[in-house]
Amino acid sequence: MKLNLKNPIVFFDLETTGTNINTDRIVEICYLKVYPNGNEETKTMRINPEMHIPEQSSAIHGIYDADVADCPTFKEVAKEIARDIEGCDLAGFNSNRFDIPVLAEEFLRAGVDIDMMKRKFIDVQVIYHKLEQRTLSAAYKFYCGKNLEDAHTAEADTRATYEVLKSQLDRYPEELQNDMAFLAEYSSFNKNVDFAGRIVYDDKGVEVFNFGKYKGMSVSEVLQKDPGYYSWILNGDFTLNTKNVLTKIRLREMSMKGKKIVLGITGSIAAYKAAILIRGLIKKGAEVQVVITPAGKEFITPITLSALTSKPVISEFFAQRDGTWNSHVDLGLWADAMIIAPATASTIGKMANGIADNMLITTYLSMKAPVFVAPAMDLDMFAHPSTRKNLDTLRSYGNHIIEPAEGELASHLVGKGRMEEPEKIVEILEAFFAKQQDMAGKKVVITAGPTYEKIDPVRFIGNYSSGKMGFALAEECASRGAEVSLISGPVTIQAHHPNIRRIDVESAGEMYEAAIREFPTASAGILCAAVADFTPETVAGHKIKREKDNLTLQLKPTQDIAAALGNRKKDGQTLVGFALETNDETKNAQRKLERKNLDFIVLNSLNDQGAGFRCDTNKITIIDRQGATPYPLKSKQEVARDIIDRLVNNK
Secondary structure (H helix, E strand, O other): OOOOOOOOEEEEEEEEOOOOOOOOOEEEEEEEEEOOOOOEEEEEEEOEOOOOOOHHHHHHHOOOHHHHOOOOEHHHHHHHHHHHHOOOEEEEOOHHHHHHHHHHHHHHHOOOOOOHHHOOEEEHHHHHHHHOOOOHHHHHHHHHOOOOOOOOOHHHHHHHHHHHHHHHHHHOOOOOOOOHHHHHHHOOOOOEOOOOOOEEEOOOOOEEEOOHHHOOOEHHHHHHHOOHHHHHHHOOOOOHHHHHHHHHHHHHHHOOOOOEEEEEEOOOHHHHHHHHHHHHHHHOOOEEEEEEOOOHHHOOOHHHHHHHHOOOOEOOOEOOOOOOEOOHHHHHHHOOEEEEEEEOHHHHHHHHHOOOOOHHHHHHHHOOOOEEEEEOOOHHHHHOHHHHHHHHHHHHOOOEEOOOEEEEOOOOOEEEEEOOOHHHHHHHHHHHHHHOOOOOOOEEEEEEOEOOEEEEOOEEEOOOOOOHHHHHHHHHHHHOOOEEEEEEOOOOOOOOOOOEEEEEOOOHHHHHHHHHHHHHHOOEEEEOOEOOOEEEOOOOOOOOOOOOOOOOOOEEEOOOHHHHHHHHOOOOOEEEEEEEEOOOHHHHHHHHHHHOOOOEEEEEEOOOOOOOOOOOEEOOEEEEOOEEEEOOOEEHHHHHHHHHHHHHOOO
16 A cells, blocks of 8 residues: 655664664664655665674674774764655654664764654554564565565665555554554554653653653652752763753743743733733743733733732833833833733734734833734634734734634634633743743854945945845844844844844955855854845946946956855854745755755745745745745744744754
8 A cells, every 4th residue: 555645754774783772873774765756765874883783783683893894973974864854754663662762862972953753653563563463574474475585684674664564554444544643643652752761741741750769740840849850860871862852841941930921911701811821921930010901900800910920910001190100111121021812803903003002002012022912802803804914914023923722712603713721822932932042152144135236436236135034034043042143235224132243244245255254153154145146347436427328337246155155164064045036946946055055045936925025024945955845925033933943953
């Protein structure tokens, strides 16, 4: 049976120095990549494990020290393997318990941060054991009617695993679905958080320890109760993956500690959820200040909110009649984030159009921190074109919209419009604050805007670039902890984050010199500027007079910044290019990717409405050597977030 695939799937097998996930190494890897259209690609490589291969292991797979002495180490091929399996689901025989944990450990040792948890894992052995209880050789004979020749070679085992899975689908049509999500769930014996199963999800989806004196207890509670336990695990004989997962949980739990949150509450029946949201935020260590509209007070009392926050609730501009007043400006400077939950259609409309008729809206308009909006309204109100337009406007301003859920509404109708649950909103804020430092310690060089190539003292050759995309990228990188060198052509917009060092240039030559100077010490370069390809051979020293009907300008090519940086790129550096095309978009972008040694390229087309120069939105496709990933039309702030997410995961 042909596999029903939404994503490519990689069948793989490892031969190793032994069976200890913590200490043993890969000596051979084979993977068979199957595409949704049925095309297949196979790759086998031997790996120098940088350690002695024990004789008992060599006796099984036939690979000895001398066979791999001249082979590359895993670190030398890690990026290649990561690129090959990017965006793919993974399958193997006993892979969930051994091959995937070993592969994850090797990636971590090599310093390649590949998120293995985003994919589906199909373990053909588990399916087999659940249905027949045999070995791979027996499975191959049972399902395929063939003897497994060359057992315990990675290539033979990989091919056999692929054929067994297809035969299993044919044999058990009632038990098995030709769906990778179903097979991934079916072939899992447990709900592991880490590959070794030291941390698992309980029945409520909470991460708990699965060993030792805290077995069955919440990881977050243990970390609060016994902080030394974290250090004990990090220094103990645990897999790098387990340590990595535990660290992520710890950072997530710490991400809200000490954060100052302004919670805006409006006149919706969902206002009762604000009390639960406050409890959740405070439990995570945040400090909460409530700002409520007059209508909001009809649904939940300030006394309740004040009791939960231990702060007076702000509703009016003037607190008393003695001249004291509440400063929305101070709140805008105080907060690390603002969340408006619930947000009614009325409030959303006022936010989008700057109608500052209450304390909440004036606070929003003064807010320097990120703003999250959780709509709550009837389904028809949410679906109305005016509401959709207002939400799009807020997105274009850089606000984060927390989409409402579907369910029964106050009208007793069922549909989309129900405010997201408080627990989920807390998770979204946690993830946001955790992400803020995922580029800490990194230096990023970004080029932005147009270049002006002088003809004479008053005229130039230029383009329509506004610099908005480059500046959005700079703000996103800086907000996530990076030190940003923003090399900007002549634009009118300003950079705001203190981590951004702006370098103003005018010509392509000046931008080239600045990029060459800044890139050697950078972790990444993002070449977003619309750099002129040609510049006048000579620049007139005075204004050229119109003395005749024709004027001929001799142009020469400018220095190619992308190609120059691509040639200078070192291990550990990432280089991102941009391509604005009008025809043969994908083909031209792929050529540029290869020609200039880029890690990935961001393509946008002047043929897409809302994309290109002078727009507040963009529609992009990210292209690397494995393929293309299209994105829908978004605000340039959201596009910047997508690009930097891709950059962070490109290690």
